C-alpha cells in the first residue's frame with residue numbers, strides 16, 4: 001500500500017480506509033487477529049486480508065456492512081485525525097493546479113499541521129519530485145513524521161523548525177540539502193515573517209510560485225506588503241468556495257390532489273354533521289331535514305371527533321390521502337410521484353481562507 | 367536517458383528552440399506559438415519579434431520590441447515603480463527608465479481624491495486619435511509607445527487631479543494599448559485551458575481552472591496510473607492528465623467519432639511520440655462491442671511484394687492501425703482501470719453506468735458537466751447502483767479580489783460558470799445485497815443498510 005500507487009488485494013500491514021458512512025471513514029492498519037469495532041458491529045481484520053480493495057464486507061455476526069477503501073489523499077483528508085485546521089480538497093486542488101505543481105515539482109510547505117495537504121502534495125510531486133515540509137510544534141511534527149513514514153511517502157523531508165525565526169535551510173549529515181523549491185505554500189499565522197527567508201531555498205533561474213493561506217484580511221494585507229517588498233510580482237488574492245450536493249427525491253404534490261383532498265375533508269365534515277343531526281333526531285324523535293346520508297352505527301363521541309377535526313382522519317390514513325400523510329413514506333416509494341432534486345449540504349464552508357498568489361522571477365545570479 | 371524519457375523531459379525553466387509556449391500580450395490577449403529558430407513571430411498590432419532574441423531566457427520573462435522585431439528583456443508588463451528600473455540593468459540601459467521616472471514624478475503630483483475631476487469624457491484629452499496615429503507612423507521603436515503615453519498624459523488636463531490609484535489604472539490602460547511588450551510563459555494545462563476558454567468557452571465545456579484542478583485530484587491522477595478518459599474539451603483534460611503523469615502510465619481515451627478530437631495536443635509541450643506512447647484511443651463501439659473488431663489478417667509476403675508503392679504504403683498503414691486497435695481492445699478487455707474521468711455531452715447517466723464494470727475496486731469515478739442537472743441525473747441513476755459508493759456533486763468557484771493595500775475587496779465581476787463535478791468510488795457490493803431505497807429508517811441500529819452510506 002502506498003499513496004503513490006494502487007493495488008487490488010488487501011494484505012496484512014496495509015492501510016485501509018473503512019467506509020462506515022459518509023461522515024465516518026476510519027483509517028485502519030490491517031493486522032491479523034485485530035478487530036475493528038463500529039456502531040454497526042465488529043469487523044475482524046482477518047476478513048479484510050485477501051479481500052479486494054473496494055469490497056463490501058459484513059461484520060462477524062453477519063449483519064452490518066462496511067466498504068474497504070484504498071487510501072487516496074482526497075479520502076484521507078476526510079478521514080484523518082485532526083491535529084489542526086486542515087486544507088480541504090477544493091482549496092488544495094486549486095492551489096496545486098494554479099501553481100502548476102506536477103510530478104517532479106519541488107514544493108515547500110509550512111506548517112505541516114495535520115498533514116492533509118502534505119499527502120496531496122506528496123502524491124502529485126510523486127517519486128521524481130520532493131516535498132519539504134516544516135512544523136514547529138514538536139508533537140505535531142513527530143506525529144506527522146511517523147504518519148508519513150507509515151504511509152510510505154518516499155519523497156518528503158519533514159523538519160522540526162520555526163520557519164519564521166530560523167528560515168527554511170536544511171542541514172542533513174553536516175551538508176546543506178539542495179532544496180531548490182519551485183513552489184511554496186505557507187499556512188501559518190504570520191507568513192509575512194517567513195517570506196523574507198525564502199531567497200536561499202527557492203530554485204535559481206526560475207519562475208517561483210507561492211500561495212499564502214490566511215483566514216483574515218489583515219493577514220492578507222501584511223502578506224501582500226511583504227511579497228511586494230521582497231520583489232514578488234503578479235500578486236493576486238482569491239477565495240475558493242466549494243459547494244456540495246446530493247441527489248434526493250422530493251414528492252410531487254399537485255394542486256388537483258390538494259383540491260380533491262379538501263373536497264374530501266369537506267364531504268366528511270358534512271357527513272359528520274349529518275350523522276350528529278341524525279343521532280340527535282333519533283334521540284329527540286324529530287324529523288331529519290336531509291336524510292340522504294348513510295349513517296353507520298357508532299357512538300356519539302366518535303362521530304363528533306371526526307366532524308370537529310381532520311387530524312384523526314389523516315392519522316388513521318382514512319379518506320383521500322394522496323401524499324401518505326401520517327404514514328411513513330420511503331423517499332422514492334413507487335406508489336407516489338417524485339421529483340429528482342439536488343440538495344445542498346446542510347452546512348457550507350462559506351470561508352476557509354484567503355489565498356494570496358504571487359510569483360518571483362528568480363533570474364539573477366544563476 | 368532513453369528516447370522516451372527524453373521525449374518526456376519537458377523543459378519547464380528555459381525558453382528553448384522549437385518549444386511551444388504561451389505569449390501574453392499587454393491587452394491580456396493570449397497566443398500559443400512555436401519558437402522556430404531563425405524565424406519571427408507576429409503579434410498583430412503589437413508588432414513582431416525575432417525568435418532568436420527570446421531563446422535562452424527563462425519562462426516568465428517579459429520582453430519589449432525595441433526596433434524592427436528586435437527584443438530586449440524588461441522587468442514587467444507595466445512600469446510599477448522605480449524599483450524595477452533600478453533592479454534591472456537591461457531596463458536601465460533602455461531609455462525607458464527616464465520615462466518611468468517621469469511617470470512616477472507625475473504620479474506623485476496626484477490629487478488626493480477624485481473630487482476635482484469633471485466628467486468631460488474625451489474633452490479632457492487634448493491629443494486626438496489622428497495625432498496618435500501620426501506618432502505611430504513616425505517609427506517602430508519601442509520608445510514610441512512610451513512617447514505616446516507621455517504625450518497623452520501631457521494632453522490630459524486633469525491627470526494630476528486623479529488619485530494615485532486612478533492614475534495607475536489610467537496608465538495601465540494606456541500602456542496596455544501602446545507598449546510593445548509581451549511575456550513568454552510555460553504552456554501548462556492551466557495556460558492551455560485559459561487560451562481555449564478565451565477563444566470559446568463552449569469548446570472546453572465551460573471548464574474552469576478550479577474544476578480542472580479538483581478533477582485531477584479526485585481522480586487521483588499521478589505517474590504510473592492506468593486511466594480511462596472521455597474528453598470532449600478538445601483534449602484539455604487529457605493535457606492536464608499528461609502533465610501530472612509526466613511520462614509514466616497510460617490514458618485510454620474513448621471517443622464517439624471515427625477519430626478523437628485532441629486539437630489541444632496539436633500545439634503542445636508534449637512530443638507526438640510521447641503522446642502516442644501514453645495515449646490509446648478507441649471508439650465507443652469497439653469499446654463496448656470488441657467482437658466487432660475484425661482481427662488483422664496478414665497477407666502472404668509475395669502478394670505484398672507485387673503491390674505498387676502507394677498500395678504497399680496503404681497496406682502497412684492499415685496493418686499498423688489494426689494492430690494498435692488490437693492492443694487497445696486487449697487493454698479494455700483487461701479492464702481494472704485506475705479510475706475514470708468523463709466529460710462529454712453524451713448523457714452521463716446513459717454512459718457512465720456502462721463503464722463501471724471496467725473500473726478497478728476503490729478507484730474514483732469523476733464526471734464533469736457544465737450543468738448541474740446532468741450530473742444530478744447521473745447521481746440519481748447511480749444512487750440505486752451499489753457499485754458506486756457515496757456519489758456526490760461538487761462545484762468550486764474562485765472569487766478574485768482586488769489586492770491593492772487599503773483597497774482590498776472582491777472584484778465587481780467574476781466568471782459565472784465553471785461546471786459541476788460528480789465524484790464517487792467504484793466498489794463491489796456484497797453478494798445478496800439488494801438496493802434498498804433511502805429513507806427507510808434503520809429498524810435495528812446494527813443493520814446498516816448499504817444505501818444509507
Ligand SMILES: C[S@@+](CC[C@H](N)C(=O)[O-])C[C@H]1O[C@@H](n2cnc3c(N)ncnc32)[C@H](O)[C@@H]1O
Pocket residue numbers: 084085086087088110111112113114115116117118134135136137140161162163164165187188189
Ligand atoms: C493550520 S495548520 C496547517 C494545516 C495543514 N496545511 C494541513 O492541511 O493539515 C498550521 C500549522 O503551522 C504550524 N506553525 C505555525 N507557525 C509556524 C512556524 N513559524 N514554523 C513552523 N510551523 C508553524 C502550526 O503548529 C500548525 O500546525
